[in-house]
Amino acid sequence: MSKPIAIQGIRGSFHHEVVRHYFNGSDNVIECMSFDSAVDNLLNGKTDDIVMALENSIAGSILPNYALLDKNNLKIVGEYFLDIQHNLMALNGHSINDIKEVHSHPMALLQCKEFLKNYPHIKLVEAKDTADVARLISEENTHGVAAIASKNAALMFGLNILAESIQTIKHNETRFVIVKRESPFINPQLLNKASLKFILDHKRGSLATLLNVMSDCKLNLTKIQSLPKIDTPWKYAFFVDVTFDTYDDYAKAKSIITLMAEDFKILGEYKNARL
Amino acid sequence: MSKPIAIQGIRGSFHHEVVRHYFNGSDNVIECMSFDSAVDNLLNGKTDDIVMALENSIAGSILPNYALLDKNNLKIVGEYFLDIQHNLMALNGHSINDIKEVHSHPMALLQCKEFLKNYPHIKLVEAKDTADVARLISEENTHGVAAIASKNAALMFGLNILAESIQTIKHNETRFVIVKRESPFINPQLLNKASLKFILDHKRGSLATLLNVMSDCKLNLTKIQSLPKIDTPWKYAFFVDVTFDTYDDYAKAKSIITLMAEDFKILGEYKNARL
Numbered sequence: 001m002s003k004p005i006a007i008q009g010i011r012g013s014f015h016h017e018v019v020r021h022y023f024n025g026s027d028n029v030i031e032c033m034s035f036d037s038a039v040d041n042l043l044n045g046k047t048d049d050i051v052m053a054l055e056n057s058i059a060g061s062i063l064p065n066y067a068l069l070d071k072n073n074l075k076i077v078g079e080y081f082l083d084i085q086h087n088l089m090a091l092n093g094h095s096i097n098d099i100k101e102v103h104s105h106p107m108a109l110l111q112c113k114e115f116l117k118n119y120p121h122i123k124l125v126e127a128k129d130t131a132d133v134a135r136l137i138s139e140e141n142t143h144g145v146a147a148i149a150s151k152n153a154a155l156m157f158g159l160n161i162l163a164e165s166i167q168t169i170k171h172n173e174t175r176f177v178i179v180k181r182e183s184p185f186i187n188p189q190l191l192n193k194a195s196l197k198f199i200l201d202h203k204r205g206s207l208a209t210l211l212n213v214m215s216d217c218k219l220n221l222t223k224i225q226s227l228p229k230i231d232t233p234w235k236y237a238f239f240v241d242v243t244f245d246t247y248d249d250y251a252k253a254k255s256i257i258t259l260m261a262e263d264f265k266i267l268g269e270y271k272n273a274r275l
Numbered sequence: 276m277s278k279p280i281a282i283q284g285i286r287g288s289f290h291h292e293v294v295r296h297y298f299n300g301s302d303n304v305i306e307c308m309s310f311d312s313a314v315d316n317l318l319n320g321k322t323d324d325i326v327m328a329l330e331n332s333i334a335g336s337i338l339p340n341y342a343l344l345d346k347n348n349l350k351i352v353g354e355y356f357l358d359i360q361h362n363l364m365a366l367n368g369h370s371i372n373d374i375k376e377v378h379s380h381p382m383a384l385l386q387c388k389e390f391l392k393n394y395p396h397i398k399l400v401e402a403k404d405t406a407d408v409a410r411l412i413s414e415e416n417t418h419g420v421a422a423i424a425s426k427n428a429a430l431m432f433g434l435n436i437l438a439e440s441i442q443t444i445k446h447n448e449t450r451f452v453i454v455k456r457e458s459p460f461i462n463p464q465l466l467n468k469a470s471l472k473f474i475l476d477h478k479r480g481s482l483a484t485l486l487n488v489m490s491d492c493k494l495n496l497t498k499i500q501s502l503p504k505i506d507t508p509w510k511y512a513f514f515v516d517v518t519f520d521t522y523d524d525y526a527k528a529k530s531i532i533t534l535m536a537e538d539f540k541i542l543g544e545y546k547n548a549r550l
Binding site for chain 2: 057207211214223
């Protein structure tokens, strides 16, 4: 029997939803209160897989999670894109006029602020986890309080959805990755995406030269992000995602980049979820 | 008399500290409870300048603030780098063993979690603003509660620092920008940095080609960040910062990029604070 998957948050969270999609309906999860704790579970062998949010179309990269992957030499083995829809929910029998407070994660409150402006009588209260608020309202039978969470959470905790898809930007996509301690062997012909990290000197054109190599080797860039190296002024770390048609092209690029960049590291080779 | 500067947060916050550094000790600020509200004050003319955090060496770019600048066609006219040091503070007479709760902004709690792990008896409580917690402890004479905030806040609200520089990553730099409704006229010879935004098709090598132009025109890249365009699959927006030695080089690059990229936009031309 396979080990449970570690997620940040509880059952009913968006991370849980990704587990169900990616692992064919699996419900076997370890609920972790932080990404650090999910990584601890992976390192001590209580799980063989973490599901981790890595970037969001509104808020951008979650850099602390990049740092967790990098520091612990973990490997990305897959990805999943989830369209995050926020819904306002409360106990059955409530209308929106009965709601005095909305509790949710600061990011969810931020994403729904335009909708909430229409209801100035509702007080916004920050909470740790979107799904956990839904669970508490249900378990403690809390009147007058609404949660902002997924449909899944409403179903799971028996709450009534008062308003659907209340986030300002309707298309609100988050990219999750599936992470292991080591890359398993996979037939290279099945791989068509990789996440790379490298460090370059702050020398004019150093990035352009490297991107030229990638382009010559027929790699497509799907993400690039620079990060100044804090302890080494004038050096920059880059996190780059590339897609490719054939592994040979990618292998050739790898061997050239190894010679050109400092601290070249493969964060993972996997299947592009966009295809 | 010049108008007050709009900041996110209250006096004693890191934004306030930037105002004092950048505007020669000025203390004339409008305290705003959100970045949106600071922008509203700029648009309706209550202020002519905002100070806005734009990226952090740990958490990365604050994309919602990039979106605010972009959407409202605001202009970056200057920048300031502040080394953020978090300090634990409480009423005089308290030792760390008297502290039952620490209240602070989720990001500050996250950055200090290693230190706080040594004191498992202390409960962490999320709050809206680091300095505001310090103010409340002082005004309401709250015993047993500590704030995590700047030295400035401790001085301003008469609190006692129990532990200095408690964040895990000691060098924790945030880049703030000074923002106006329009770019004022400045002698181009005094400018040596620019923030640009452009959109490219997801065509192999399109970014490399554009970076080659920048490199040929002797521009140095100090930041690059891609952002998928949510409503237009296969198009990417890029936010790029460049520095240059002569404005003529930069002007040449601008005229070429205008021809090559879609939706090329100058978010600001200003003086590099690193020099």
